[in-house]
Amino acid sequence: MTEEEKKDAQVSELSYDFSSRIIRLYKYLNEGKLSMADRDIINALGRLLFRSATSINANMNETQHPQSDSDFLSKASIALKESRESETWLSLLKDNGSLEPRAAESLMNDCARINKILIMITAKVAKIRKRLSGGKE
Numbered sequence: 001m002t003e004e005e006k007k008d009a010q011v012s013e014l015s016y017d018f019s020s021r022i023i024r025l026y027k028y029l030n031e032g033k034l035s036m037a038d039r040d041i042i043n044a045l046g047r048l049l050f051r052s053a054t055s056i057n058a059n060m061n062e063t064q065h066p067q068s069d070s071d072f073l074s075k076a077s078i079a080l081k082e083s084r085e086s087e088t089w090l091s092l093l094k095d096n097g098s099l100e101p102r103a104a105e106s107l108m109n110d111c112a113r114i115n116k117i118l119i120m121i122t123a124k125v126a127k128i129r130k131r132l133s134g135g136k137e
Contacts, residue, residue, distance in 0.1 A: 014110065016057050018056065025099075026046045026049070029098065030046065045089050045093055049093070052083075053086045056079045056082045069128075072125065073126060076121050076122050077122050079118055090108050
């Protein structure tokens with residue numbers, strides 16, 4: 001997905017694209033010839049990043065047909081937590097020399113874009129729910 005396409009994309013499209021990029025990154029990280037210690041670190045961090053990044057998209061898919069407003073808010077909140085966690089793993093990979101700064105910046109920008117949208121969505125839904133319940137939450 002190009003930067004121009006990302007500007008108009010839905011969060012579900014952004015999270016799918018981000019997940020796809022992380023899958024390709026995971027494959028790339030595991031192709032290199034590394035020492036056993038480096039391989040163990042990259043493998044551990046890579047698996048954590050793989051899990052959290054793909055979970056963003058899985059939870060956004062769940063929001064497409066929620067059982068209730070609470071279910072929608074829960075899945076969107078989980079997606080936000082997973083996105084923030086993905087930022088942590090990307091930072092660790094970058095700061096420890098396992099991920100080139102340019103690639104890390106691009107992935108972190110995508111993650112930040114997803115975070116921003118999810119923060120707006122969860123805040124708006126929580127505010128609506130609070131208003132509808134008469135402030136009893």
